[in-house]
Amino acid sequence: MALKCHDTPKNLPSSLDRVVLVGNPNVGKSIIFGLLTGKYVTVSNYPGTTVEVSHGNITLHGRKFDVIDTPGVNNLIPMSEDEKVTRDILLDERPASVIHVGDSKNLRRTLLITIQLAEMGLPVILALNMEDEARDRGIILDKDALAKQLNIKVIGTVAPRRKGIRDLKDALLNPAEPSLSIDYPERVKQYIDKIAGLLPDAPISGQSLAAMILSGDESLREWLNKHIPDTEIEKIEALRDECQSGFNRPVSTIINEARLKKAEKITGGTIKRIERRRSRLTNFIEKTSMHPVYGLPVLIGALFFFYEFVGVFGAGTLVDFFEGVIFGKYLNPMFTSVVNLVVPFELLREMLVGEYGLITVALTYSIAIILPITATFFIAFSILEDSGYLPRLAIMSNRIFNLIGLNGKAILPMVLGLGCGTMAVLTSRILETRRDRLLTTLLLALAVPCSAQLGVILGMLGALSWKATVIWIGTIIGIMLFVGYLAAKVIPGDKTEFFLEIPPVRRPNLMNILVKTVGRIEWYLKEAVPLFILGTFILFLLHKLNLLKLLEKIASPVVVDFVGLPAKTTGYFILGFLRRDYGAAGLFDMAQHGGLTAVQSLVSLVTITLFVPCLANFFMIIKERGIKTAVAITAFIFPFAFLVGGLLNYVLLRSGIQL
Ligand SMILES: Nc1nc2c(ncn2[C@@H]2O[C@H](COP(=O)(O)OP(=O)(O)OP(=O)(O)O)[C@@H](O)[C@H]2O)c(=O)[nH]1
Ligand SMILES: [Mg+2]
Numbered sequence: 001m002a003l004k005c006h007d008t009p010k011n012l013p014s015s016l017d018r019v020v021l022v023g024n025p026n027v028g029k030s031i032i033f034g035l036l037t038g039k040y041v042t043v044s045n046y047p048g049t050t051v052e053v054s055h056g057n058i059t060l061h062g063r064k065f066d067v068i069d070t071p072g073v074n075n076l077i078p079m080s081e082d083e084k085v086t087r088d089i090l091l092d093e094r095p096a097s098v099i100h101v102g103d104s105k106n107l108r109r110t111l112l113i114t115i116q117l118a119e120m121g122l123p124v125i126l127a128l129n130m131e132d133e134a135r136d137r138g139i140i141l142d143k144d145a146l147a148k149q150l151n152i153k154v155i156g157t158v159a160p161r162r163k164g165i166r167d168l169k170d171a172l173l174n175p176a177e178p179s180l181s182i183d184y185p186e187r188v189k190q191y192i193d194k195i196a197g198l199l200p201d202a203p204i205s206g207q208s209l210a211a212m213i214l215s216g217d218e219s220l221r222e223w224l225n226k227h228i229p230d231t232e233i234e235k236i237e238a239l240r241d242e243c244q245s246g247f248n249r250p251v252s253t254i255i256n257e258a259r260l261k262k263a264e265k266i267t268g269g270t271i272k273r274i275e276r277r278r279s280r281l282t283n284f285i286e287k288t289s290m291h292p293v294y295g296l297p298v299l300i301g302a303l304f305f306f307y308e309f310v311g312v313f314g315a316g317t318l319v320d321f322f323e324g325v326i327f328g329k330y331l332n333p334m335f336t337s338v339v340n341l342v343v344p345f346e347l348l349r350e351m352l353v354g355e356y357g358l359i360t361v362a363l364t365y366s367i368a369i370i371l372p373i374t375a376t377f378f379i380a381f382s383i384l385e386d387s388g389y390l391p392r393l394a395i396m397s398n399r400i401f402n403l404i405g406l407n408g409k410a411i412l413p414m415v416l417g418l419g420c421g422t423m424a425v426l427t428s429r430i431l432e433t434r435r436d437r438l439l440t441t442l443l444l445a446l447a448v449p450c451s452a453q454l455g456v457i458l459g460m461l462g463a464l465s466w467k468a469t470v471i472w473i474g475t476i477i478g479i480m481l482f483v484g485y486l487a488a489k490v491i492p493g494d495k496t497e498f499f500l501e502i503p504p505v506r507r508p509n510l511m512n513i514l515v516k517t518v519g520r521i522e523w524y525l526k527e528a529v530p531l532f533i534l535g536t537f538i539l540f541l542l543h544k545l546n547l548l549k550l551l552e553k554i555a556s557p558v559v560v561d562f563v564g565l566p567a568k569t570t571g572y573f574i575l576g577f578l579r580r581d582y583g584a585a586g587l588f589d590m591a592q593h594g595g596l597t598a599v600q601s602l603v604s605l606v607t608i609t610l611f612v613p614c615l616a617n618f619f620m621i622i623k624e625r626g627i628k629t630a631v632a633i634t635a636f637i638f639p640f641a642f643l644v645g646g647l648l649n650y651v652l653l654r655s656g657i658q659l
Contacts, residue, residue, distance in 0.1 A: 019058070019065045019172060020089055022117065023101035024109055025072025026503050028129040030054075031159040032101055033069035036169065040519065041069055043512055044385040047501050048072065048412060048430035051082040053089060060169055065096065071429075074501075076116040077217045077252075081429040081437075084219050090120065091223060094203035097123045097175035099168065104134035104141055104156070107270060111263035114150065115180060119211060120204035123175035126154045127168055132161070133504060138276035146270045151179045160509060184258045188214065188251065191243035198236050200227040213240055215252035286505050289392045299396065302389060306380055307458060314376030315459025322368040335359045347544075356543055362536035365585040366529045373455030374524050374581075378517045381419050381451070385516075386508035390415055391500055404481055405488030409500050410440045417448035419520075421580075421617045424448070425624055435493030441625055442487055445613040445633050446640075447480040452528070452581030456588045457605050463591065468602045468659045475606050479644060527616070528579060535575045535582050542571070558642050564649040565604050566595060573611065580614045598659040599652045607645035612637050 019036075021029045025047030034040050037056025042049055054069040070089055071082035078084035090098070098117055102110030110128070117124050128141060147154040153171040157164030184192070195213055196206030212220055213236060224233050244251050288294040336353045343349050353360045384390060390412060398408030410431060417424035421444050428440045449457060461469040542548040551574070552559075552567040559570050569587065576583025587608060591601045612634050613621065621630040652659075 017063070017065050018093060018095040019067045019097050019099060020095045021067070021069050021099045021101055022086060022090070023072060023113060024074060024103060024106075025501060027072065027101050027103045027110075028157075028159045029072065029101045030069050032099070032127065032129070032157070032165070032168070033067060035159060035162060035165045037067050040515055042516065042519075044382075044516075045388040045503050045506055046385065046390045046412060047503070048082065048427060051085070051427055051429045053085060058169070058172075060173055063173070065172065068095075073113065076113065076120075077212050077215050078219050080432045085429075087219070088223075090122065090204055091202065095122065097125055097172055099125050099127055099172075101127045101129050104128045104131045105137055105139060107141060108260075108263045108267045111266055112259055114178065115182065115259045115262055116208065118150070118178035118180040119182070119208040121177060121208070122204065123177050124152050125168065125171045125175050126150070126152055127157050127164065128154060129157045129159055131156045131163070132158045135274075136276065136278045138274050140272040140274055142270050142272060146266070149266055149269070152176045180262065182258050182262050185254060187243065187246050188254060188258075191239055195236055195239050198228075198232055198239075202227075211255055214243055215255050216240075216250070282505055289389060289505070290395050290502075292396075295392075295396050299393070302384065302393075307462075309380045310373065310376045310455050311458030311462045314373045315455050316462055318372035318376065319369055319459060322372055323364065327364045327368040332360050332364065350544075351537075351540055354540070356536055356540040358533055358536055358540075361539075362529075362532045365536075365582065365589070366532040369456065369585045369588060370452045370528065370532075370581050371521070371524070373459065374452045375517065375521055377451040377455050378419070378520045379513065382513040382516045383508050386506065386512060388503045388505045391502050394500055395502065400481070404439075404484030406436060406439055406484065410436055412500075413440050414444060414448055417444045417450065418454055419451050421445065421448060421450045421613060422620045425617065425620045428624070433493055435491050438491055438625065438629065439484065439487055441621055441629070442633055442636075443480055443484055445617065445621065446483060446610055446637050447476050449476075449584075449609045450580060450614075452524075452579075453584045453609070456581060456584035457609065460588055460591050460601055460605060464598055464601055465659055467657070468598065471602060471659075472605055472609075475644070475648060476609055479610065483640075528581070531579050531615075532582055535578045538578075539571050539575065558646075562646040562649075563603060563607060563642055564646075564653070565600055565607075566590070568595065569604055573608070576608055576611050576614070578615055580608070580611065583608050583611065599649065602652065602659060603645050603649045606648055607641050610637065610641035610644055612641070 021033055023029050026045065026049070030041045030050050031043045033054065033056060034043070036058050039054070039056040041054045048071070050069060050071045052071070056067045056069075058065050058067055068089060070086040073083045073086045075083070076087050076090070078087050100110075100114055100117055102113070107128075110126075114124065114126060126146070128143065131141075134141065141156070143154045143156055153174075153176065155164050155167045155171060157168065159165070191214060192207050192210040195210035199206045199209050202209060209220070221233075224236070240251075247254060285298075289298045332353075339349055339353045339359070343352065350357070352358050355361075393415060394408040394411040396408075397411050401408050401410060410428075412430065413424045413427040416427050424444050425441055428437045428444075431437045431440060457472070461472055539548065542551065548571055552570045555570045555573075556567055559565050559573070560567050568590065572583045572586030572590075575586065584605075587596070587601070587604050590596050596604060612618075618630055618634065621633065
């Protein structure tokens with residue numbers, strides 16, 4: 001007899017008003033969440049955009065629902081931290097309905113999740129999204145046949161065009177539990193029932209939990225510990241091992257195969273093929289961007305676009321205009337005369353418009369220098385994110401990353417680190433092992449400059465030369481590989497297999513880019529400007545109390561004698577900890593006003609790139625990896641950055657290279 005998947009769970013917790021969006025990574029859950037709730041959460045074209053849950057509300061016919069967006073899952077037996085978040089949501093409280101968002105292009109993969117939701121005994125609505133892309137590939141799905149087989153509502157959607165969203169809302173009022181039966185081998189079924197009998201009441205069926213346990217799901221242990229005594233857990237584990245002893249292959253494989261077989265059978269009866277009508281250009285871009293040889297010109301093209309748009313246009317043209325004209329010619333002189341006229345105390349005047357003035361320095365740096373750079377960076381970055389290039393970059397760099405014992409999946413958080421290191425540490429949740437997450441966190445903190453910093457650096461390099469740019473890139477990548485290689489040897493654990501779903505190349509949606517950029521700028525203004533003001537105030541105090549000179553003197557053997565930089569840079573390094581871009585902006589300002597030689601510019605750029613993570617990043621590392629790791633990483637990076645700076649200075653001066 002086949003196991004009935006819709007055995008109703010024993011206990012239904014109180015609230016029935018939860019709607020949970022579940023599905024594979026990068027299928028459009030977040031965009032649908034936005035359409036249902038009117039609340040924007042980040043939408044991007046790579047798997048792993050969402051790593052934490054978001055809540056929003058929707059009211060339908062007077063009934064209010066709490067809608068939850070979750071991280072994408074490949075399986076409801078979690079392999080990584082973000083997948084666990086999703087499974088735990090289902091385990092936490094029984095939802096009124098689950099909207100299972102699937103990719104119409106890949107029904108088989110979608111159904112593997114539907115089957116597990118069915119086993120859990122949850123009410124499901126299946127949203128088959130990306131109908132447009134499926135059609136372009138010649139795939140049409142017979143939704144009625146599917147709905148009949150699964151006994152649930154199946155709705156075709158094209159989220160960016162809002163197609164199907166109204167039907168989805170209507171379906172929410174009346175969800176159904178899918179009825180499916182999976183042909184597990186008799187022995188597996190027996191043990192599923194035996195283990196289910198020992199399990200505590202839960203929002204999802206005992207059978208589904210038992211199947212997870214038989215598949216070797218260690219992440220359930222914590223939950224079991226909370227609900228049943230150790231003796232019961234031991235009994236369950238004994239049953240699991242007993243079941244396994246009857247097979248010469250892992251039970252997890254046997255369970256997966258049975259599900260896959262079912263998914264394939266349903267898929268076979270649902271897909272209709274028509275003629276493809278995909279554009280040749282998209283096919284061409286998809287092929288070349290991942291090719292080991294042709295991929296390189298594409299990569300260089302992408303970098304060139306970045307350099308021109310952010311480094312030349314943002315950090316050059318726009319900053320010149322904002323800093324030189326708007327602030328330099330108009331605002332700062334105006335503020336200075338107003339302050340001099342109105343403010344009676346010399347000290348206060350100096351604090352506002354002096355050498356470390358809150359207006360002349362903090363606002364000029366944050367608004368005139370960093371804002372144009374971050375804005376152009378965010379626009380360029382969103383275009384890359386939405387085009388689907390990032391996962392392709394991961395494939396391209398897989399070989400290089402393999403050298404340092406990481407797999408290409410780690411490139412995603414690293415590239416996101418170019419946007420913001422703090423967010424990137426959070427995204428490292430998509431990595432499967434603690435070791436990969438730790439290595440990535442270390443390399444992020446050490447060698448990946450964040451957007452604002454990168455923009456300033458590109459601007460300074462632009463003012464130097466191509467040679468300096470190449471030396472900077474070479475040094476940073478070299479250091480990253482070197483430290484990564486050593487760290488991979490020291491940090492225990494095995495290298496994991498590389499598995500990353502590659503999304504199609506898509507034309508970026510202008511609206512999404514605008515919404516994302518505006519959101520990020522807003523976040524930047526809220527987060528950065530107050531810290532720039534605080535940082536400048538600290539500098540002002542240190543300066544007034546004559547402590548800055550003292551600190552410069554103490555640091556002088558390292559900063560001046562060893563690394564060869566002017567003493568004034570000490571202050572910028574101190575503030576680099578508050579925000580890395582503040583440090584970089586200070587150096588930028590010095591270089592622009594002739595305070596740094598070419599060698600000093602390059603050396604200071606390398607040092608500040610490697611320099612310790614900013615405060616926000618530091619706190620995120622504490623949150624995700626623990627205080628010990630955060631302190632250890634910082635304690636390593638601090639002297640290391642200066643060491644590399646000093647060595648580079650030595651080599652540049654010795655070799656007499658003209659930058
Ligand atoms: N052509 C097309 N693109 C879509 C459709 N739905 C979503 N997208 C695009 O698919 C990408 C992924 O969308 P998201 O909403 O971020 O997907 P997600 O499921 O939340 O992804 P994760 O959070 O990474 O699991 C974005 O680039 C969307 O613009 C669709 O129906 N058609
Ligand atoms: Mg998402």
